[in-house]
Amino acid sequence: MISDEPKTLHIAHLGPLGTYAEAVAINYTNFLKEKAEVKTQLCPYPSIAETLYAVDSKETDLAVIPVENSIEGSVRVTMDTLWQLDDLQINLALVMPICHALVSNAKSLETIEKVYSHPQALAQCQKWLNAFLPNAQLIPTKSTTEALGILDQESTTATISSKRAAQIYNLPILASSINDSPENYTRFWIISRVDVDVPDIYPHSSVAKSTHTSLAFSLPANIPGALVKPLEVFSQLGINLSRIESRPTKRSLGEYLFFIDLEADDSQSEIQLALTELSKHTEILKVFGSYNVLQISKSSN
Amino acid sequence: MISDEPKTLHIAHLGPLGTYAEAVAINYTNFLKEKAEVKTQLCPYPSIAETLYAVDSKETDLAVIPVENSIEGSVRVTMDTLWQLDDLQINLALVMPICHALVSNAKSLETIEKVYSHPQALAQCQKWLNAFLPNAQLIPTKSTTEALGILDQESTTATISSKRAAQIYNLPILASSINDSPENYTRFWIISRVDVDVPDIYPHSSVAKSTHTSLAFSLPANIPGALVKPLEVFSQLGINLSRIESRPTKRSLGEYLFFIDLEADDSQSEIQLALTELSKHTEILKVFGSYNVLQISKSSN
Incomplete structure (x- = not known):
């Protein structure tokens, strides 16, 4: 018997669990499921380049990649990797509001010696870090969630992550909304190969298909x-x-x-x-x- | 008695000792001294932004700042800081060939666990690092020379710096010319306040003053x-x-x-x-x- 189960779309994103890219992927799958009968599976990758290679090499059907942030500007690895690859297309842009929190098991800000996060997140909280943690060592990681796993063992360490990530890892938030500018947004693209049929989720006007x-x-x-x-x-x-x-x-x-x-x-x-x-x-x-x-x-x- | 000693020009650059910015500042002072009777003093600062603030606040007369690299592109902090400040002008652009070396007291590549350098230098040696030190932890620093001071105590640590820096710190070079592209150049600007009289070092044509x-x-x-x-x-x-x-x-x-x-x-x-x-x-x-x-x-x- 031939199964009439809907196709499963595999979606690559920067991991591990709890990144902003994952939140965008979840939002995207919710939009998808409103419009089409489709199953999805999220596939975390350790770097942005690897999420693009995954869709290029047919490991996944789609990739969610950050394009630019309203404070820090373009994501260079996205442009440089996209230029190297052929036969990829953009299906949709999603604009994600970014709200960073300081996540830590420390009893107070005074005891924090190290802050881990993605370089873009560290840069977006520069003034707050200078004001409240002027002596902390800032350590760049591959994602905002990479260092969350080590917080349990270290009481003098913090990460800059989303509130959602703190909830997923069941870790305390020491300070909320610590990004220097409240107008902090990141634009993501949903990427597929040109030969892949991605369900369309946008209500088109009669004039033009896309903006x-x-x-x-x-x-x-x-x-x-x-x-x-x-x-x-x-x-x-x-x-x-x-x-x-x-x-x-x-x-x-x-x-x-x-x-x-x-x-x-x-x-x-x-x-x-x-x-x-x-x-x-x-x-x-x-x-x-x-x-x-x-x-x-x-x-x- | 009034001294007729030539004026001392203070030149801010990213430090500490041995950076590419310092090498540019030394080249610039040599050009200057060929054309004008002038004394110079190099003033290292811990970040690129601080070198620009130094010239803006009259702590120094000039600043040497990196503008763009042929591989990694524009230096964002230079643009963002320059935009915030007024009354600054560009006096000259200097193009510096970049040739990175792996500097370490380690006995061999196999024993190296950590590599420190400026994020631009780490990015410019990405393929070499993947091929020869795939398991080393890459740790970004504020300059290519910031971590040279700790190499003496750590035999499993390396930095990516210039040959010149290795000589200054009297440290061994484990591998030379490790940048992925030999066509690696960084363009620097010599910046002053508009009201400062900087000796002119360029032989002008009769047609146009500047290019x-x-x-x-x-x-x-x-x-x-x-x-x-x-x-x-x-x-x-x-x-x-x-x-x-x-x-x-x-x-x-x-x-x-x-x-x-x-x-x-x-x-x-x-x-x-x-x-x-x-x-x-x-x-x-x-x-x-x-x-x-x-x-x-x-x-x-």
């Missing part, structure tokens, strides 16, 4: 004015850029790749025209597809 | 197409952008500052026109002045 298109390109080397040409293509067609980010090509100082988000759907005729025109002025052009943006509510954090 | 102009701007919030307008200003006047870098305003996700390097001198009439036009399309516009670029030879490393 954003992302792409990246390198330029023919050493041509003066090379950077202005591709940007003119969009401006002449009235297409708005919502983000431009440069990364070194790693070949030579002063040579860059550009990552651009456009406020348009790539099925629109203007975008089709722009991409054709753009390919004349670029060396390598990678289009990561069109997608919509969903905001995750603060209570999900 | 580059750098500026940064924020945009009026939430206006569609806001990003394209300022870029069109340069393109319409035929001014080439050699670099564009975005940073979050830290106010809200999707709002950016832009850092732009132009291939032109700000005394040229086109640039004057462009800056007047640009100020109509920007919220805050900071011009960091015009300067030339000097390459430091590989033997100086």
